[in-house]
Every structure is written in structure tokens, then in C-alpha cells.
Amino acid sequence: MAFGEQPAYLRVADDLRQQIADGTLPPHTRLPSQASIRSTYGVxxxxxLExxxxxxxxxxxxxxxxxxTYVRERPVPRTITRSGYRTLGDCTPFRQEQADERVRGTWEARSERVEAAPGIAERLGIDAGEPVMCTRYVFRVGTEPAMSSTSWEPLRLTGRTPVMLPEQGPLAGRGVVERMAAIDVIVDNVAEEVEARPALAAEARVLGGLPGHPVLVVSRTYRAGCLPVETADVVVPADRFRVAYHLPVR
Known part of the structure; x- marks a missing residue:
């Protein structure tokens, strides 16, 4: 193979991909069999198979x-907005979006006390094994799962306070900034990192799709100064949704 020349399996994949893109192989059409591919392309x-x-x-x-093997229907991606602007009190971006009556959004949440795994402990600046409140969310648009989120808050900070449970109590669902302010912790910055990776089997069960399909993972940490007060992983199916950022310029 000459320098820069594609391997044969990639050339075949490129041609089949183009047929899918231009409609020659429309959604729900059976992909040519392995024997047909072998004969057509002389491979x-x-x-x-590759x-x-x-x-x-x-x-x-x-x-x-x-x-x-069949061509999948490709949905038109919808947008999930992550905003640096504060509207509707301090609701999460998803909750803000659901204020639009045209969007029928719902969510469910479950919290439990767990021990911080090493990676989570590092993000929160605590020791591995320290108690944290773990809350798992599933957000839906209509009946379709749009994203999942798992958050962790150190119980050394929120334990025995009215905001220990994010979705219960007097400030249930009000968001990290407002809840922390109620216990005199002033959140003034947030960091997010975005990566793409294959979906884990457990994520595919919750969000639909198959293990290995691409997802976007937003790893977020809220801080009061240098003190991390909450960290979370937000998982979005990359083939159905895209993440858009709307940030203030100061």
C-alpha cells in the first residue's frame, strides 16, 4: 500500500457511507451482504467484514x-443548551428549557449516600471513601430519554443541613448555586470538560441505543473559590442531541 493510501476496508466503508448519505441506501434498507461486498469491490x-x-x-x-445488517434512521439532532446566564431563579439548564410549554420535558431523580470513588474524591478534593450524596437523574423530552446525569456532593459540607438531598426539602430542584447559598457557601465558578466516547451498557439501557454508540460526557464541577462543592457527569446521546453553549461576555 502506497504512502497515504487508505486500507481497502476503509475505501469500501467510505463508498457505503456515501451511499447511505445520498439515499442510495435509505434507512431500514438491508446493507449488502458480506458476499455481495466481496464480489462488488473485489475484496x-x-x-x-471490517x-x-x-x-x-x-x-x-x-x-x-x-x-x-440494516441502515439506521438518522434523527435530526436536537439541542440541549448549557447557559452561563441565570434565569428562572437558579434552575438547571434542562429545567429552564422545560419552561417553554412547547417542550414536554420530565425528569426523575434518586439520591443515596455512597462512599466517594477515587476519581470522584479527587474532583471534590476529599479522601477516597468519604461519604458523598450521589444523585442520579434521567431527563426526557416527551417520552424520549435526552440525557442522564450523576452528581456527587460531599456530605462534610451538606450533611445534616436542609439541602442535603438535592431533590427534597425547601430548596428541592433549585440548583447547586442557590442550595449552597442557603448554607452560606457562595458558588462563584464552574468548570466543564466535554469528551466523546462509546456508551457503556448501563448508559445505553437508560438512554436508548446500543452499547458502543457515541455519547457526549460533560464533566462539571461547581466551586466556591477553590473549594469544590459538587461534581457531576452529564451523558448525552451524540447521535440524537448536541450540546450548545450560551455564555456571557464580561
Whole structure:
């Protein structure tokens, strides 16, 4: 293979991908069989199989047990906005979006006391094994899961206070900034990191789709000065939603 030349399986995948993009292979159409790919492109079974694997990894096709491989319907991505502006009190961006009556959004949450895993402890600046309040959310648009979120708050900060449970008590659902202010902790900055990775099996069960399909993960940490007060991982299906940022300029 000459320098810069693509491997054969990628050339085959490129051609099939173009056929999917231009509608030659529309959604729900069966992908050409391995034997057909081998014959059409003059490649080996191994190359044909690897080309199909590429398209599956990209989420363009899906296997159906006992039936074959089919082109997936590609939904038009919808936007989840993450805003630096404070509106509607201190609700989360998802809750702000749901204030629009045209959007039928719901969410559910469950909190439990757990021991901080090493990675979470590092993000919160505490020792591994320290108690934290872990809250798991699932947010839906209509009946469709839009994103999940898992947050952790150090109980050394919120334990035995009215805001210990994020979704219960007098400030239930009011957001981290307002809840922390109620116990005299002034949150003044937030950091977010965004990465793309394959969905874990547990995430796919909650959000729909298949393990390995791409998701966006927003790792967020709220701080009061240098003190981390909450950290969370927000998981969004990348093939159905995109994350948009709306930030103030000071």
C-alpha cells in the first residue's frame, strides 16, 4: 500500500457511507451482504467484514438478530443548551428549557449516600471513601430519554443541613448555586470538560441505543473559590442531541 493510501476496508466503508448519505441506501434498507461486498469491490471476506464493522461503530448501521445488517434512521439532532446566564431563579439548564410549554420535558431523580470513588474524591478534593450524596437523574423530552446525569456532593459540607438531598426539602430542584447559598457557601465558578466516547451498557439501557454508540460526557464541577462543592457527569446521546453553549461576555 502506497504512502497515504487508505486500507481497502476503509475505501469500501467510505463508498457505503456515501451511499447511505445520498439515499442510495435509505434507512431500514438491508446493507449488502458480506458476499455481495466481496464480489462488488473485489475484496476478501476479512475486508468486507471490517468495512461493516466501521459502519456499525459509526452508528450508521445496526445488526438485527437472524436478519442481517440494516441502515439506521438518522434523527435530526436536537439541542440541549448549557447557559452561563441565570434565569428562572437558579434552575438547571434542562429545567429552564422545560419552561417553554412547547417542550414536554420530565425528569426523575434518586439520591443515596455512597462512599466517594477515587476519581470522584479527587474532583471534590476529599479522601477516597468519604461519604458523598450521589444523585442520579434521567431527563426526557416527551417520552424520549435526552440525557442522564450523576452528581456527587460531599456530605462534610451538606450533611445534616436542609439541602442535603438535592431533590427534597425547601430548596428541592433549585440548583447547586442557590442550595449552597442557603448554607452560606457562595458558588462563584464552574468548570466543564466535554469528551466523546462509546456508551457503556448501563448508559445505553437508560438512554436508548446500543452499547458502543457515541455519547457526549460533560464533566462539571461547581466551586466556591477553590473549594469544590459538587461534581457531576452529564451523558448525552451524540447521535440524537448536541450540546450548545450560551455564555456571557464580561
Amino acid at each position: 476478501s471476506d476479512t475486508v468486507a 468495512a461493516r464493522k466501521v459502519l456499525m461503530a459509526e452508528g450508521l448501521v445496526e445488526g438485527r438478530s437472524g436478519s442481517g
